Amino acid sequence: MTSLFDAIPLAPRDPILGVTEAFNADSRADKVNLGVGVYYDDQGRIPVLDSVRQAESDLAAKGLPRGYQPIDGLPAYVRAVQELVFGAGAPALLEGRIVTAQALGGTGALRLAAEFLRRFHAQATVWISNPSWENHRAIFESAGFTVEAYPYYNRDTRGLDFPAMRATLAGLPAGSIVVLHVCCHNPTGADPDTAQWAEIIETVRDRGLVPILDLAYQGFASGLEADAMPVRRFVEAGVPAFVANSFSKNFSLYGERVGALSIVAPHADAATRALSQLKRVVRANYSNPPTHGAQVIAAVLTSPVLRARWEAELAAMRVRIKDMREALVAAVEAAGSNAEFRFVLRQNGMFSYSGLSPEDVARLRDDHGIYAVDSGRICVAALNSSNVARVGAAVAARLNA
Numbered sequence: 001m002t003s004l005f006d007a008i009p010l011a012p013r014d015p016i017l018g019v020t021e022a023f024n025a026d027s028r029a030d031k032v033n034l035g036v037g038v039y040y041d042d043q044g045r046i047p048v049l050d051s052v053r054q055a056e057s058d059l060a061a062k063g064l065p066r067g068y069q070p071i072d073g074l075p076a077y078v079r080a081v082q083e084l085v086f087g088a089g090a091p092a093l094l095e096g097r098i099v100t101a102q103a104l105g106g107t108g109a110l111r112l113a114a115e116f117l118r119r120f121h122a123q124a125t126v127w128i129s130n131p132s133w134e135n136h137r138a139i140f141e142s143a144g145f146t147v148e149a150y151p152y153y154n155r156d157t158r159g160l161d162f163p164a165m166r167a168t169l170a171g172l173p174a175g176s177i178v179v180l181h182v183c184c185h186n187p188t189g190a191d192p193d194t195a196q197w198a199e200i201i202e203t204v205r206d207r208g209l210v211p212i213l214d215l216a217y218q219g220f221a222s223g224l225e226a227d228a229m230p231v232r233r234f235v236e237a238g239v240p241a242f243v244a245n246s247f248s249k250n251f252s253l254y255g256e257r258v259g260a261l262s263i264v265a266p267h268a269d270a271a272t273r274a275l276s277q278l279k280r281v282v283r284a285n286y287s288n289p290p291t292h293g294a295q296v297i298a299a300v301l302t303s304p305v306l307r308a309r310w311e312a313e314l315a316a317m318r319v320r321i322k323d324m325r326e327a328l329v330a331a332v333e334a335a336g337s338n339a340e341f342r343f344v345l346r347q348n349g350m351f352s353y354s355g356l357s358p359e360d361v362a363r364l365r366d367d368h369g370i371y372a373v374d375s376g377r378i379c380v381a382a383l384n385s386s387n388v389a390r391v392g393a394a395v396a397a398r399l400n401a
């Protein structure tokens with residue numbers, strides 16, 4: 001037994017959640033965590049949305065029993081997810097071509113997709129964007145896939161390198177699995193525009209690629225409908241797809257781990273068979289998903305009053321993030337930065353790919369108690385009117401160094 005444990009090496013900290021661990025261990029009172037993708041309000045708190053609070057108190061009053069859920073999750077939740085992501089009345093839904101399993105957040109949904117594909121499409125290579133969310137590679141590698149990266153970001157223009165991305169996708173072997181961020185690309189904040197999506201969808205269809213659409217930030221770029229547009233265009237184009245969505249951010253329900261994996265199949269019979277296999281993956285992992293978060297989300301999405309309240313709360317989060325982008329740029333400029341920083345205003349979602357080097361990130365942490373991901377990604381949604389001037393000054397000092 002001693003030799004078993006002697007052979008276990010110490011793993012490095014997680015590139016994102018490890019930043020939170022280091023932040024939590026820091027005793028400085030004015031520390032700021034711009035590492036993990038979490039939305040904080042202007043008082044620096046993770047909000048409990050009013051719509052959620054109301055749904056929770058209604059549920060508590062009902063005192064519902066906590067029996068096991070179906071393996072694929074709460075039926076009312078599954079229906080609500082399908083309508084939110086694919087659009088109520090979408091022909092593919094009516095045709096029974098879309099099946100959905102509740103999942104443990106967006107990460108859990110991706111993991112289900114990875115294990116499912118490993119069982120039925122094991123020979124394929126998985127392609128993620130360069131750069132991508134750090135956990136994409138880990139999820140698919142730990143399911144046994146080889147993971148490669150397609151070009152995505154142009155460091156000179158600080159935007160999408162669309163020609164390189166498209167050329168690489170167009171050259172992939174048929175059947176390759178391609179992970180695409182639907183909106184608010186993590187970490188760069190650079191998203192394809194509508195015309196570029198049309199070309200991506202055409203390329204994926206013509207090459208016979210297998211898209212996994214990661215929708216973790218629906219409502220954080222332009223709005224619920226606009227942000228889901230690429231998913232809907234894939235479905236309309238008749239492309240079978242896997243869609244992982246998450247409610248961690250747009251419901252501020254990070255710890256409840258509420259997400260879902262949907263599979264868009266070519267016909268209803270294939271969808272039925274796919275769901276039967278997806279349930280086996282769930283059963284062998286965690287049996288069936290937890291109740292609370294799914295009940296809350298189903299209640300909010302299906303009540304006209306709570307739904308309207310949630311949409312207003314989501315819009316307010318989106319607007320505050322945009323305000324913080326403006327405030328950060330103003331603070332960096334006010335601090336006398338020599339470097340152009342206005343590209344931050346063009347990025348979508350919670351993150352800014354700031355251009356800071358790993359050394360800059362270390363100095364921000366050590367000298368100022370400001371934590372970011374080593375890649376230079378900062379979470380703009382963690383800025384507020386009390387910390388943005390200080391963060392802007394510290395960033396400007398590094399840009400000028």
Ligand code: LMR
Binds near residue numbers: 036135186
């Ligand atoms: C992030 O990218 O910071 C979030 O999606 C949280 C996570 O799980 O990494």
